[in-house]
Structure formats: C-alpha cells, structure tokens
Amino acid sequence: MNWTAVWSIYRFEMARFVRTLLQSLISPVISTSLYFVVFGAAIGSRIDEVEGVSYGAFIVPGLIMLTVMTQAISNASFGIYFPKFIGTIYELLSAPISFLEVILGYVGAAATKSLFIGLMILLTASFFVELEVQNWPAMLAFLVLTCTSFALFGFIIGIWASNFEQLQLVPLLVVTPLVFLGGSFYSISMLPEAWQTVALFNPVVYLVSGFRWSFFGMADVPVAVSLLAIAGFTLLCTLAVWWIFRTGWRIRS
Amino acid sequence: MPAMVEITNAEKTYKGGFQALKGVNLEIREGEILALLGPNGAGKTTLISTICGITMPTGGTIRVGGHDVVTEFRKARALIGLVPQELTLEPFETVWSAVRFSRGLFGAAPDEAYLDDLLKRLSLFDKKHSQLQELSGGMKRRVLIAKALSHDPKVLFLDEPTAGVDVELRRDMWEIVSALKETGVTIILTTHYIEEAEAMADRIGVISDGQLLLVEETASLMARLGKKEMRISLAEPLTEVPASVSDYELTLEEDGALLIYTYDTRAERTGIARLVAALAEAGVVISDVETRQSSLEDIFVGLVRKNDKEDAA
Incomplete structure (x- = not known):
C-alpha cells in the first residue's frame, strides 16, 4: 500500500476544492436557501406538521441528502473523468500504485467535500428553522456512509463515461428523480397506498428515512433496514469498483 | 554492463x-x-x-x-x-x-x-x-x-x-x-x-x-545509412567496368548504359572527382549524373524485405 500516493491524490483533489471554495459552497447554500423559501415558507405554511415535526424542519434531512448525493457523485465522477479527458491519466497508470490507492484518493476527497457541504447546509438550515439532532453519532454515520457510497458510485460513472453528456446523464436521469421521489420533501405515509409500495423499491427512501430518524427519532422504514440498505449499496459499489480494478475496464487496455 | x-x-x-x-x-x-x-x-x-x-x-x-x-x-x-x-x-x-x-x-x-x-x-x-x-x-x-x-x-x-x-x-x-x-x-x-x-x-x-x-x-x-549512389548515364553502353576504375565500387545496369557508384558520404574523400577523371581518361563519355541517398523509408523497406525472406526460409 502506497499511502504517500493516496495522500498526494487526496491533497491534489482537495486543493481543487479549496481553490474553488467560494463557488463550491455558495451554490449549495443558495439553492438550499431557495428550497427553504419555496418549500419551507411558501408551501410549508400550508402544511402544519408532519408526524409532529414542523414541515420546515422535516425537509432538512432530505435536503441535505439530496445535495450530498449529487455533490458526491459529481465530484467523484469529475475527479476521475477529467484526467481521462485531458490525458493526464497516463500518470496514474504508470505510477507504482494499484487501483486501491486511486480509489482511496479520489473517493476519499469527493466524500470529504460532500460531507463538508452537507454540514454547511445543516448550518444554513439552522438559521431558517429550529432544529434538533437527537442522535448525533447516527446522523454523522449516515452522512459519512452516504457520502462514501455515492462518491464510489460517482467514481464508477466517471470511469464509465466517455463524454461529458454521459457524465451528466446518470445524476440527471436516475439520481435526481430517485431523490425527489425518495421522500425528501414528504413522508412516504403521505402517498397513496399503491405508491407507498412502489416507493419501497427506491433505495433513496431508506437513506432519507434513516437519516431523518437520527434527527427526529421517526422513520418511514425501520432504522435497521435503512442501515442494511446503505450497507448493501456500499457493498454493491465496492464490488463494481473491485471488478473495474480487476479488469482495467475502460482504463487500461 | x-x-x-x-x-x-x-x-x-x-x-x-x-x-x-x-x-x-x-x-x-x-x-x-x-x-x-x-x-x-x-x-x-x-x-x-x-x-x-x-x-x-x-x-x-x-x-x-x-x-x-x-x-x-x-x-x-x-x-x-x-x-x-x-x-x-x-x-x-x-x-x-x-x-x-x-x-x-x-x-x-x-x-x-x-x-x-x-x-x-x-x-x-x-x-x-x-x-x-x-x-x-x-x-x-x-x-x-x-x-x-x-x-x-x-x-x-x-x-x-x-x-x-x-x-x-x-x-x-x-x-x-x-x-x-x-x-x-x-x-x-x-x-x-x-x-x-x-x-x-x-x-x-x-x-x-x-x-x-x-x-x-x-x-x-x-x-550504413550514409551510403549514397551516384548514377552515371553513359553516352555509349559498356560491356564491362573499365579496368582502370575497377578499384571503385561500381556496378553496370540497364545493359551497360548506367554505371552506379556507391560511396560513403562520411568518408574523408568520396572519390567522385577522381572517378570522373579516370572515366574520362578511359574514354567513357558521360551524358548525365544523378545522386541518390537511401532514405529511412528505403532502409525500412529493405529491412522488412530481408526479414520476410528470413521468415520464409
């Protein structure tokens, strides 16, 4: 294991984040504020409470999840796609490192960035609504796991993509709908019964539910199931990455 | 080493x-x-x-x-x-x-x-x-x-x-x-x-x-790459290379109408002037002179051909 190399990749990627810190942070903070204005104030004023929690506070975990997932995917996919695109990938391939170091460096950096953005949103939200986190360790654990697994997922997309359109395709066509339909802004119990069943096939439901549980102690699905779901997703992504690592798929001919 | x-x-x-x-x-x-x-x-x-x-x-x-x-x-x-x-x-x-x-x-x-x-x-x-x-x-x-x-x-x-x-x-x-x-x-x-x-x-x-x-x-x-050819077109075809110039690396082609001299461009003296003088002395009339250098491509082609022949053998 070449930890110097992992650290080099990690630091290199984080330097990009720091260099563009303002835009990296401002856009999620602004969009979160917009969500609060629209969903929290405008629509939320017509919805009293969801299971005993004010609507404004209820959407906070979902909002954080929404941003964290998209940020983790876009950071990790761009991080590995860019060297492929401009050709600097040659250096990663000729270095005395295996894919494990490459993944730890890129996925680690992307997960750190999205974790940081997630916490920033939590901070922003606390200015808009009264917020109380019942279970901090569980909240952080869910957040870290989500950042990591979606960064892994993003890494896979970055390896797979052969142009910029494809890079945007999966986040736009798959992730955004899943997150919106995953109970970010509502409780699954508010859906008609048939749709509740459909929703249970949406993996994001389990993530948002578990994450919300760590805030308010209430959930759409049991917390253990949420944990299993996120563990399963992480495992799936890890297996895919392991396969890429074994075959050199789309990286090394 | x-x-x-x-x-x-x-x-x-x-x-x-x-x-x-x-x-x-x-x-x-x-x-x-x-x-x-x-x-x-x-x-x-x-x-x-x-x-x-x-x-x-x-x-x-x-x-x-x-x-x-x-x-x-x-x-x-x-x-x-x-x-x-x-x-x-x-x-x-x-x-x-x-x-x-x-x-x-x-x-x-x-x-x-x-x-x-x-x-x-x-x-x-x-x-x-x-x-x-x-x-x-x-x-x-x-x-x-x-x-x-x-x-x-x-x-x-x-x-x-x-x-x-x-x-x-x-x-x-x-x-x-x-x-x-x-x-x-x-x-x-x-x-x-x-x-x-x-x-x-x-x-x-x-x-x-x-x-x-x-x-x-x-x-x-x-x-090897520095070899150059001088192609001397003759007014009258020769049946053989004149004895007075037999020391030079000469070949006759095209039924004796073309005399080819191969020389090394890196040599201190290419011998061109002396060869021409010697030919004139021997009564050979030159109608045209042309020089050619084997290019890298020629060398490649030559090497590949040689390689193919060895494969076939």
Missing part, C-alpha cells in the same frame, strides 16, 4: 485483434540512450506503454531493474519516469503542485530541495508558481520532463520528445537529454526523425510493424 530493461518476446494484441507488438526482444543497458526509430504506427508508443504500465502485455515478459512489470509492478514502476507524447497537463495547476503531485504519486517522500534543483536544471525555476496553461509549448514539455524525473527514476522514457517542436527547441531538447545522461539515468526515446536518433542516441533500434528489426550502435547504423 547489466541490462536495465529486459524485454523477452513481448507481445501486445489489442481487443479488436490488432497485433501491435509481435514478439519484441530487447535489452537496454544501464546508462545508455536508446532511440526507437520507426514510422508512425510501428509500435513504438505501444512498446513504451507496455513497459510503463499504460497497457498490459499479452505475451512475453518485461523486466525493469530486474523486476517484472506485471507481477512486481510497484518495484518496476518506481524506477521509471515517463514523458508522454502529448502535452497533457492539468491547466489550472502550478508547476510546483504538478511536480510535487507526481513525486508523491510515485511514493517518494517530499523533498523540496531536490525538486527545486530539478526545476533549476530544466530552467523552470522562475516559473515555479505559474499556472500550466500560461506556459509555452516548450515549457510544458519541460514540465512533463520535470514530472517524470520528480521521483528520481533510473529509467526515463521520452515518447517523441520533439514532436511538434520547432528547430530551436529541438536542439534545446537534445541538450537536456545529453545533460540527463550525465546524471546516469537510462534513457529510451522514440522518434521518426533519423537525425534526432543520430544526435542523441548511443544505440538505435529500428521498429516497424510491431517488430524490432535491428538494434545497432548509432555509429555503425549511420555508416
């Missing part, structure tokens, strides 16, 4: 079935400069890529510093620096962050003094904090060399170091390479310019169609 790079029967067949390397055998000695000379598409870049880990060989073995590039890739690659053909650099990074990143990527501990010295040697020190996108093409090439040397490798691969570089920068590059040789690093470069191979290399390997046709000391290969 021990072999720094040992290539035994290296083969590379791409997924589409294209065979880019057809069993290459080559030993590269420690501290030498070897030029891989060949036309575009000959397999030069594939050979380098296979040694450096960009692609995987589909047959044979490659060792660098005694380490197999597949099974002991960490040890082998730690000894290698690679300068790619294209100017591929992260546009927004600085020279400093780029070389520091490369050093770390190859697992070497930070060493600011070494990197500073390296940048000075490559005349990059005053650009240390410049963004890479602001640099000229020649400077970018130097940054790529600095990145390749950032972990103090034993072997340096330069893939077409002067492709798309103007004459002045080309001379510059030749000087950089010979200065690097002084530091003891083994250098392998690819080129399709024969002058370049001649100017820089100790030995030249000629590669064509995925095969290494020959590896020879630069001086002896150049002697």
